Ligand SMILES: Nc1ncnc2c1ncn2[C@@H]1O[C@H](COP(=O)(O)OP(=O)(O)O)[C@@H](O)[C@H]1O
């Protein structure tokens with residue numbers, strides 16, 4: 250366990266040196282859910298004294314990083330010990346790398362989490378099984394699934410970043426308004442995955458249904 | 467050479483045989499040839515999971531030397547490409563296999579002419595189970611969200627890890643080192659495997675480096691079965707994280723498998739779940755796990771050669 254104690258507070262909480270207060274709180278909460286005494290994980294992993302040692306490190310890390318003054322001092326020490334690069338500490342200036350496909354802000358992230366949670370909490374077994382046992386899946390079927398959770402297309406957009414006009418086109422089987430097949434497949438996959446249903450099956454049956462609508466060309 | 471997967475760990479009833487059977491079906495449906503081997507010696511039931519009633523031949527024919535070719539003890543299942551070597555006809559004493567027999571089985575398994583071999587192991591941490599688990603390219607542990615199941619899984623992982631340490635250090639060195647570091651602490655608690663590595667590190671740094679290198683080659687996969695909505699969705703990921711942090715080996719969480727009452731029905735109906743109910747959330751989970759498993763290249767491992775040496 251000596252290695253664990255050699256970690257910096259940032260490494261311990263698995264956050265970057267320029268982490269925001271929000272990120273620090275989140276990381277601390279996550280660490281507690283793993284290492285606190287009532288977590289089934291730490292209970293199985295560590296003997297009492299090991300766990301207490303780890304928890305103490307976590308508490309120290311949080312208490313230091315959440316306090317601006319203490320954090321500054323700690324950062325200085327890390328820089329002096331060459332454990333972090335000074336340019337990495339400057340909060341605000343040094344932005345975290347932005348993921349290529351997403352320009353979501355923190356707030357949007359929590360909205361999307363709430364939506365995902367809502368989907369998770371809804372009992373969808375019956376409606377998804379019904380849907381997946383069909384040979385052809387229409388936009389209306391997908392819409393019914395969305396309605397069963399009680400979320401709007403705008404909310405689907407929040408999570409999947411598929412624009413509202415395209416979502417509406419998908420749900421209306423509006424062939425002329427639909428994107429080309431490569432994009433359409435990706436969108437259908439994202440849609441299916443949002444509702445935790447078999448994406449391959451949805452894509453196949455949806456496209457099959459479109460073929461039927463369009464008739465022999 | 468076949469790719470060997472072993473499914474073990476956790477408690478009895480966590481779903482190891484269920485995962486074996488359904489992984490087998492889904493791989494077979496992808497056109498791969500798959501051989502399931504029931505190595506839950508003493509309490510075999512994989513044949514029931516794949517709907518094979520009363521296998522006429524099985525592992526016993528290999529153990530009692532009536533054939534030297536393990537592949538001839540396999541029987542087909544209702545699913546094309548999926549075969550089974552059952553151990554229903556093994557006598558009960560066989561659960562304490564002799565060392566030589568175990569080595570012979572492991573060597574033969576590596577020669578099987580299929581794309582995949584899946585070993586269904588019993589619960590518990592007997593040497594046989596641990597050695598079969600270690601003989602595979604990838605070891606999958608199946609657990610449920612109950613604290614007791616998690617606890618057993620961690621114990622299993624620790625036992626595998628310790629067994630692996632022993633393999634690497636060979637018998638002599640192992641006992642000597644354990645004595646030297648004091649395997650038990652003053653108050654009698656058994657040291658954790660990580661603690662052991664750290665201690666060896668302090669005393670014999672060269673040996674410790676070799677140990678770490680070897681331990682890194684181990685590739686553990688985790689599956690959380692009988693998942694329900696009330697359960698923390700991130701539980702599996704958290705366990706993965708703790709394992710990667712506190713052991714030297716490599717751990718990957720493959721995913722949750724949703725609890726489904728129809729599994730009971732499908733077993734009663736002697737059909738395999740993934741075949742009978744392909745469009746259920748549970749089957750989607752199984753498919754995702756199968757593709758994560760096959761897409762991720764197995765961690766480099768020279769386990770086989772080593773094993774035969776031991
Ligand atoms: N995801 C699941 N949902 C519901 N029941 C399950 C699930 N997985 C397994 N079971 C049930 O648990 C029982 C034990 O599973 P089994 O695979 O035999 O466990 P093990 O091989 O680990 O002892 C099975 O008979 C099955 O009915």
Ligand SMILES: [Mg+2]
Nearest residue numbers: 482483506511
């Ligand atoms: Mg079993």
